[in-house]
Amino acid sequence: MIGNSVARRFHRVVLGVAALAVLVPTVAACSSGSPSGGGTAADAAAGSPKDGGNLTFLIQEFPAGWVSSESNISSYEGNLWGEITDKLVYVSSTGAVSPWIATSWQTEDNAEKYILHLKPGVTFSDGTPLNAAAVVDNITLWAKGDPSRGIAKVGLFPAIYFEQAKAVNSTTVEVDFSKPTLGFIPTLGYHGSILLSPKTLALSVNQQANLTNEIGSGPFVVKSFQTGVSYTLARRADYDWGPPALGHTGPAYLDSITYKVVADESTREQAVVAGDAQADFNVTPSDIPSLESQGFTVATPRYLGFVDGFEVDADAGPTASLDVRQAIQHAINRTQILNTVYPKGWDLAESFIQSNVPEAQNDSALFDYDPTLAAKLLTEAGWVLGPNGYRTKGGQTLDFTLVPNPYVPSTEQEDELIAQQFAKVGIKAQLKIVPLSDYASFAATSAKYPLLSVSRSFIDFSTVGGVLTSVNGGQNWFDLGTSDKTLDNLSQEIESASTTTQRDTVASQVQQYVLNQGYFIPVVQQVQRIYLLAPNVHGVTYNGVAYANFYTAWLS
């Protein structure tokens, strides 16, 4: 009896395995199937914009929800916010600031006082006027948040010296700071500085979480949505206040934009290739060449900010030595990283800030790949090669732990390669993987890691002055405190500059100094958002924080 049942069971297992053997190759074939056909290769001569049509935009998720003070951190919601809201100024992808809802502004009292002149006649989609009072409500919330409602301030808003915002008359706003704050005007074009109706701002956080309550003044309004499925925006016919810098100020060309949530990357890509959707957010970088060869546009807009790289602990351990820091600077083969980890569309770092920042200069000669120089510097610093291929000094091995930044997943591949490149000059390095959920607490207590990955955008160069040292409550990236007087002075000069011309000179000096001292080890320029567009989509523009504007887009 028992033998019989075992035999039967065995029989069934064999049948099951046989069936799997048939299935598995099919699945493999399924996953390797390349997207086929679809795109008409030639992007027809654009011609003049046409009205109408719906653009279907595929996106992985909207993970952060719709509380504006928090969702501006996520890379996803900003795509929708940008279409339903306006900003006071427009910042282009080259960092140029131009009028939008603020038609002009004056800087007074050494950049401690700003007067904004607003465009008259602008309304939120619920009919409320976008006047000085509404702007005051917005600016005050960006600067201070509301701790009693659990609303955080807008992180990048230069609020240290913020005193107040007040309405002078219905179209004039005065904003006062206690010290020069040059970053104020450019920050008004940041994707966290979106203008919302005072009614929305007054709601509780739980009510703000409901997209229906988000009332902006943008070229589109929320028409309908099913949470987690699709979100439809409709054009606002009376919209007449677009940024003049985009060459178009009237209503949007598109009738509607439909955001569809499709979690799977390859499904999104295939849907655009098949013509079922016109845009896709964040395609697999390695698919870019194949998509472009089929006639699709893949945009990898740069944001303004710091490049992808490391901040160095210049206070303790081996990296307290200038020779070691400079050796690291020259031990990294950035070209190899670019060619191995990143496809077409990425660029080498030229400074520690992205090259589209107006103040950026090309200082790449200060950190070119030179393993011989790196080895020489290390030997001079007393780190001698041991029999195992690693350098030691006083019995201590030159050893680093690299922690990939979970917010930029490709840094893991980067760090693996860097560890190999380090080994060539006798530096030992290993990776420590910290999951996203632990990274925040890790970053708060990460003083023990001499090389720490940086990913940070900014919209104005003044942010740089606030991170270099601990002067004026700075973030002290290099653990120098106030020990490096040169850097202290440079930071203070950046922060206290009251004109951009004055600041430009300092900006140039600080870039050279930081790179020469090996305080910041740049790797490549950061790309955070990738847009795949069908060949019939025209006129898409990208702002300074690398978001696409579909306001100017049209379909042929």
Next chain:
Amino acid sequence: VTDLAIAATTQPSAPEAGGWARGRPYFVYALQRLAQAVVVILLAYVLSFVLITILPGNAIATTLGNPQSGLSPAQVRNVENYYGVTKPIIVQLWMALSRFARGQLGTSLVSHQTVTSLIAGALPYTLKLAGTALLISLVLAAVIAYGSQYLPGKWARSVIRSAPSLFLSVPNFIIGLLLIHYFSFQMHTFDVLNPDSPVGTFFAGLALGIPICAPLAEVLIANLDHETGQEYVLVARSRGLTQARLFARHLVKPSMLPAVTMAALIAGELMGGAIITEEVFGRNGIGSVMYQAVSNQDTPVLQGIVALAAVVFVVVNLIADLLSPLLDPRVRLGGGGRREVATP
């Protein structure tokens, strides 16, 4: 929970006094089962809370601590303090429990929507999928069971008898990927961008229903084998009943009881499987809400979903337990005469 379910369905515990027909003992039995159910739900709620909360980090720090936010640790801590996520675990647990006792599930720490509205928004999609899958699995199980008895040819019957083992051993995501590949990408039967269309729901239900029908079919087959050997079947046959009539009138009903008791287990598999199937087919539902809650350590949302799962599981068990003595008079509460129930 599974062990408890089986124990509860096979060994109804009740006072010695008499059968259920007297009313009062059945009432006491029902009350006991209800009390057990409440305890199980509370335990699931507490356990899920403790498991998530003892992990390092929290939803607020993960969201606002993104270096892109530009917020200083002190500013992040302000918000953390507002939501109480830095309080001692026991205090947080007390807050969560007292909220739960008032019937509130709290709000998401990430999107700040109420957990109730998040679940209410996603649940219909999951119910639709699970319902479709259940229907498909019932039909499939019945077809397999019928085939196992009456398919002409011993070889054919043995093949169909091995179907449940095959179905059980192929994970539903593989079935899902195959269905998407052939029916959506190649034959364009449904559009992957509209997974909630009737055809899309059918295929997702099929992917989920196939593995689920397996244990159901096995129980049916085992019981049909058992019942076919009974004397009353021989008698019925001798009276000239057709096979189909015999199957439908005399064999299905007694074989159903163990299938009802299995419904609780199936409910669990449906819920677990629905989450994976939703991911594969890109459907909205409890699965995607849960996936995000887990990856963001969004404790209130995750607890809400665990509580919901516990409620569904316990309620289905409870119904099965309470129905069994009513369905089959031979199932007595504590008395003799319990019939053997064949399980695979």
